Amino acid sequence: MKKLFCFMIVSLFWFSAKAQDVAQIPTDTLPALQNNAKEFQDYDADDLPWHNRRFKVSAGGFFPVNNTVVQVEGNNGNIGTEVDLESDLGFSKSTASFLGTFDWRISRRSRLGFEYFVLDRTATKTLQREINFGDHTYPVNGSVRGTFNVQIARIAYGYAILSKPKYQAGLLIGAHVLFADLGLKLNANTQSVEYHDNFNFTAPLPDIGIWGEFVLGKRWGLYANVNYLAVKIDETDGRIISYNLSVLYNVAQNFSLTAGYTGLNFRIDTVQDRLNGFLKWGYNGPTITAVYTFGKHIQIRK
Secondary structure, eight states: OHHHHHHHHHHHHHHHHHHHHHHOOOGGGHHHHHHHHHHHHOOOGGGOTTSSEEEEEEEEEEOOEEEEEEEEEOTTOOOOOOEEHHHHSOOOSBOOEEEEEEEEEOSSSEEEEEEEEEEEEEEEEEOSSOEEEBTEEEOTTOEEEEEEEEEEEEEEEEEEEEEETTEEEEEEEEEEEEEEEEEEEEOGGGSSSOEEEEEEEEEEEEEEEEEEEEEOSSSEEEEEEEEEEEEEETTEEEEEEEEEEEEEEEEETTEEEEEEEEEEEEEEEEEETTEEEEEEEEEEEEEEEEEEEEEEEOOOOO
16 A cells, blocks of 8 residues: 555656646747737738728639439420430539639628639430430430530629628528520431430529628638529529538738639429420539739728
8 A cells, every 4th residue: 555655656746747848838939829829810800901802803613513404395295304414314423614703892781793604514325215305206225415505694792781890791682594505416327317406595593592701810711602592484493502612811912712612403494485394403512713802991890
């Protein structure tokens, strides 16, 4: 028992000495730690070159994973087959495309945003099953070439319900306008004749949502939004949900880089030029963009 007591006393002194050694930080490192803390915390959000500027332009790449299902009925009463573009026609799920945006800070609480996205996809495959598309039937073992070219333009108005120098949050109202060119062509080497069907349409898709913008540090920012709506306009019935989450890093003065994750998922049922069909498309993936801000700062009350 006496030996155990002595061992505990010696151990206590040894741990105390070690704890003291760990707790002692060299004095020459303290100024560096203080400077780093000051760099991260000591700033005025209204003076940041990338935050609360009148205008912001961004351009970069979008790398979505696609999931696309279509059905197109013809003028001759041909009942369309539900077709998965990736599985049935050999379209690649992973793609790369261009994404550009322009934002205008109208006032302390109001902003207007524009966005443009383009994606052209093609594929050639030997069919594993018969497909009815438009006015024609595409046979088993037929070699077909599919095209799916899309442009999406978006305009959105945002109003900040919460407006502080380091964060803002509010409501969004806007619309995605989809310009789609969907086609299927039977190659002539599989039959004596070559034929094709095209399904072109324009679909406005209004949406409403919420957004938030936050200053995380002197060079760091965060932006997020989510939008949803289901609506019918004339002969087009659409349902849409979109979202975006991106982190900004200010490289130098008015120039920044962002990395984020963006998604758009919708279904459109439309009747145009006596051609009936639906398109269900979802694309979700990372984005990398370069951002340039300019114009005067918008002053926000503290």
